[in-house]
Amino acid sequence: MTVFPLPPGSTIGILGGGQLGRMLAMAAARLGFDTAILTPEADSPAARVAARVIVADYADPAALRTLAGISQVITFEFENVPAAAAAELQRLGAEVAPATRALAVSQDRLEEKSFLNAAGIGTVGFAAVDSEADLLAAFQRLGPSLLLKTRRGGYDGKGQSWVRRSDDPAAALASLGNLPCIAEAPADFRREMAVIAARGRDGEIALYPLTESHHENGILRRTSAPAKGSPRLFAEAEKIATTLLIALEYVGVLGVELFEDDDGRLLVNEFAPRVHNTGHWTLDGCEVDQFEQHIRAVSGWPLGPTAAIHHVEMTNLLGEEAGAWEKLAREPETRVWLYGKRQALAGRKMGHVNRLSRLDGA
Numbered sequence: 073m074t075v076f077p078l079p080p081g082s083t084i085g086i087l088g089g090g091q092l093g094r095m096l097a098m099a100a101a102r103l104g105f106d107t108a109i110l111t112p113e114a115d116s117p118a119a120r121v122a123a124r125v126i127v128a129d130y131a132d133p134a135a136l137r138t139l140a141g142i143s144q145v146i147t148f149e150f151e152n153v154p155a156a157a158a159a160e161l162q163r164l165g166a167e168v169a170p171a172t173r174a175l176a177v178s179q180d181r182l183e184e185k186s187f188l189n190a191a192g193i194g195t196v197g198f199a200a201v202d203s204e205a206d207l208l209a210a211f212q213r214l215g216p217s218l219l220l221k222t223r224r225g226g227y228d229g230k231g232q233s234w235v236r237r238s239d240d241p242a243a244a245l246a247s248l249g250n251l252p253c254i255a256e257a258p259a260d261f262r263r264e265m266a267v268i269a270a271r272g273r274d275g276e277i278a279l280y281p282l283t284e285s286h287h288e289n290g291i292l293r294r295t296s297a298p299a300k301g302s303p304r305l306f307a308e309a310e311k312i313a314t315t316l317l318i319a320l321e322y323v324g325v326l327g328v329e330l331f332e333d334d335d336g337r338l339l340v341n342e343f344a345p346r347v348h349n350t351g352h353w354t355l356d357g358c359e360v361d362q363f364e365q366h367i368r369a370v371s372g373w374p375l376g377p378t379a380a381i382h383h384v385e386m387t388n389l390l391g392e393e394a395g396a397w398e399k400l401a402r403e404p405e406t407r408v409w410l411y412g413k414r415q416a417l418a419g420r421k422m423g424h425v426n427r428l429s430r431l432d433g434a
């Protein structure tokens with residue numbers, strides 16, 4: 073049985089081998105932990121900075137047994153890990169954080185929005201769509217233009233498309249593979265925002281400042297942090313994040329994507345039960361970044377300070393943009409983070425830069 077707080081020298085298992093796993097492993101190493109990565113991908117970004125790597129399918133029983141055997145706690149960097157894999161780890165007696173409930177809820181956009189509304193948190197209007205009749209009913213109830221999304225598996229704007237009432241409903245459903253879908257009313261937002269929230273094993277809560285997100289083609293392009301806003305806006309973001317952490321009995325770092333409407337009210341777009349791209353600014357903008365915070369939380373350590381010490385403009389380096397590393401490295405105000413991905417495919421997140429400036433009022 074794992075006893076918390078975990079002492080340095082313990083091993084933290086991570087499901088997923090992407091850049092989030094890499095930055096988690098780097099943060100864990102700084103606190104004296106080893107990490108063990110389970111990923112189906114050979115030569116992954118996280119694997120190259122971890123003590124142990126298991127290359128196998130997430131559902132591979134032998135791989136899960138090995139990971140459970142060597143890890144004192146197991147976490148995720150990727151929320152589309154099969155729920156069965158997480159359940160199997162728990163059956164094997166592993167400590168899994170965040171709990172698998174958060175994973176299950178966030179994997180299904182319909183369950184996610186229903187859960188949010190049940191917790192008293194606002195979202196855009198939505199409807200389940202499994203057939204043409206459902207889609208027509210959704211137009212009746214929600215309006216003439218809807219964003220149709222697959223319930224599961226979408227990321228970075230993939231698995232979604234706008235549909236108008238005048239479009240052919242069969243073609244719309246077919247364009248998303250005839251998978252179970254959710255139709256959403258358009259969010260008439262002034263800004264997209266995000267908050268990175270953390271909860272420790274003892275229920276302690278720490279929230280990073282609210283940030284502003286800029287997406288292009290469904291992919292995060294830029295985060296500006298901390299965001300400007302009224303005290304009422306900050307209080308609302310805090311209430312949403314706190315409510316969600318408690319409703320999920322959450323342990324770890326949670327990313328919450330928000331829409332700010334023209335009246336300055338916040339709706340939740342979605343949440344991710346993991347460290348999040350909108351929190352990369354904390355690597356250079358805060359004393360304790362989101363990755364260390366997550367490692368602290370799942371290890372039962374006290375949470376660290378979350379106040380901003382710099383203003384940060386975080387820009388993702390997509391595809392070939394990471395090729396500018398030499399020029400970027402010459403900019404004195406710019407911190408360069410590269411993920412070690414071998415192939416710069418178009419639109420792929422290859423790294424990011426944090427450009428620091430003085431905090432307003434500092």
Ligand SMILES: Nc1ncnc2c1ncn2[C@@H]1O[C@H](COP(=O)(O)OP(=O)(O)O)[C@@H](O)[C@H]1O
Pocket residue numbers: 196219226227228229230256257258259260264287290329341342
């Ligand atoms: N209901 C909506 N109305 C308007 N824009 C939306 C809506 N839902 C999503 N978007 C836009 O698409 C982006 C990606 O959608 P999201 O649901 O966050 O999926 P993903 O999992 O791909 O991030 C959002 O950041 C936002 O810019």
Ligand SMILES: [Mg+2]
Pocket residue numbers: 329342
């Ligand atoms: Mg999103």
